[in-house]
Amino acid sequence: MKTILITGASGAMGSAAVRKLAGDGHTVWMACRNLEKGESIRQQILQDEPEADIRLKALDLSSFASVKTFAAELKADGVQLDALFNNAGTMNRHYSETADGIERTWQVNFLSPCLLTRLLLPMMAPDAHIVSMVSLSAHYARLDAAFPLSDKKHFTQLGTYAQSKLALLLYTLELSRRVPQYVNMSDPWIVNTPIIHLDRWFDPIADLFFRPVCYKPEKGVQPALRALFTEERGKYFVGKSIRDYLPKYGKRYDLQDVWTRIEAFLAMQAPLEQL
Numbered sequence: 001m002k003t004i005l006i007t008g009a010s011g012a013m014g015s016a017a018v019r020k021l022a023g024d025g026h027t028v029w030m031a032c033r034n035l036e037k038g039e040s041i042r043q044q045i046l047q048d049e050p051e052a053d054i055r056l057k058a059l060d061l062s063s064f065a066s067v068k069t070f071a072a073e074l075k076a077d078g079v080q081l082d083a084l085f086n087n088a089g090t091m092n093r094h095y096s097e098t099a100d101g102i103e104r105t106w107q108v109n110f111l112s113p114c115l116l117t118r119l120l121l122p123m124m125a126p127d128a129h130i131v132s133m134v135s136l137s138a139h140y141a142r143l144d145a146a147f148p149l150s151d152k153k154h155f156t157q158l159g160t161y162a163q164s165k166l167a168l169l170l171y172t173l174e175l176s177r178r179v180p181q182y183v184n185m186s187d188p189w190i191v192n193t194p195i196i197h198l199d200r201w202f203d204p205i206a207d208l209f210f211r212p213v214c215y216k217p218e219k220g221v222q223p224a225l226r227a228l229f230t231e232e233r234g235k236y237f238v239g240k241s242i243r244d245y246l247p248k249y250g251k252r253y254d255l256q257d258v259w260t261r262i263e264a265f266l267a268m269q270a271p272l273e274q275l
Contacts (some may be wrong), residue, residue, distance in 0.1 A: 001026050002027070003027040003028075003079070003080065003083075003188050004021055004026050004027070004029070004082060004084075005080055005085065005120070006030060006087055007031045007059060007061065007085065007113070008033075008087045008089065009038060009041075009087070010033075010038040010040075010041050012217040013188060014030075014088070014216045015171045016217040017087065017224065018041070018045060018054060019041075019045050019048075020221070020225060022049055022052035022097060023048075023275075027053040027054075028055070029057060029081075030054060030055065030056045030057070031057055031058075031070065032056065033062075035057065039056055042056055046143065058070070058088055060097075061108040061112035061113065062098040062100075063098065064111075064112065065117050067115050067119065068110070068119065068269070068270050070116070070275060071119035074120070074123060079123060080121050080124075082161065083127070083128060083130070084130045084131070086130070087133050087224070088108065088113070089108065090105055090109060091204055092104050092110045092157065093104060093155060093157055094157075094158075095155040101140070102149065102150070103160065105160050106163075109179070110165075110168045110171075111148070111169065112128065113172050114262060117273075118266055118272050118273075121271060125246060126180040126181065127180075128181045128182070129183075129184075129227070129229070130172075130183045131183075131224050131228055131237075132174070132184075132186055132187050133185075134187055135161070135179060135187060135188075138162055138165040138166040138169050139166075142163075143167065143253070144265050146164075147167065147261065168185075169185060169245070169249070170249060170255060170258045172184070172185050173246055173249060174256070174258060174259040175233030175259075177255075184227040184234065184235050184236070185227070186224035186226075186227050186236075186238070187234045187236060187237065188220030188224070204227065223239065224237065
C-alpha cells in the first residue's frame with residue numbers, strides 16, 4: 001500500500017480521489033485550504049470506509065509561506081511519500097494578487113504546485129509517482145514575455161487559466177526528464193465541478209444544457225488514478241489514452257529555458273536541491 005498526498009483534496013475531484021484511494025487501502029494525506037470542509041469530507045468517507053487511513057493537513061497554495069511550512073512539517077514528522085497528486089486549481093473571474101504579489105490563478109495552479117513538488121521530492125522514493133492535473137485548455141494557450149510570472153495587462157479568466165496549465169505542463173515534461181520518479185500529467189476533460197461556474201450571465205444556461213453532459217468527478221479523476229500507478233514517464237493521461245506530448249512541446253518551446261526560468265524563481269522562495 002502507498003502513502004499518497006492529494007492537494008485540493010476537499011474539492012470535487014480531490015475528494016473523489018481520496019475516497020477511491022483510501023477505500024483501496026492506501027494512506028491518503030488530504031492537503032486542504034479549508035480544514036473544516038476537509039474534515040467534513042474525511043468524516044463522510046470514514047463512515048463508509050471506517051478502516052481507511054486518511055490524514056488532514058492545511059495547505060494554502062496562494063501562499064508560498066504555507067507551502068514551505070507544509071513541506072517542512074511533513075519532513076519534521078518523517079513522512080515518506082509514494083505519490084503526489086497536484087490536483088488543486090482555481091479559475092478567477094477578476095484579476096487579483098496573493099499576499100506574495102502574484103496573480104492568484106497563476107500562483108495556485110502553477111508556481112505553488114511546482115514549489116511544493118520540489119520541496120517534497122527529498123521525501124519521495126526513486127520509484128514514487130508525481131501527477132499534475134493539467135487541462136485541455138493548455139493546448140490553446142501561449143506563454144508571454146512575462147513568463148514565469150503572469151502579465152497583468154493580458155489577464156483574462158479563461159486565458160490566464162489556460163496559460164497556467166500550459167506552464168505546468170511544460171514544467172512537468174522537463175521534470176520527468178530530470179528525476180527518477182514517474183512524473184506524468186492527467187487531463188480530466190470537462191468535469192461538472194464548481195470551477196466551470198464562470199460568474200457570467202450565461203451560467204444559468206450552461207447549468208441547464210452544458211453541465212448535464214459534463215463528466216462526473218468520479219470519471220474525471222480516472223486518468224489521474226491510472227497515472228498514479230503507471231510505469232510511464234512524461235506522458236499525458238486523458239480518458240483511456242496515454243499521449244506523448246514531448247515531441248510537440250519540445251519543438252514549440254525550449255524546455256531547458258522554461259526549466260531555468262522557473263527554477264530561478266522557485267529558488268528565490270526556498271532553498272532547492274539541484275536536479
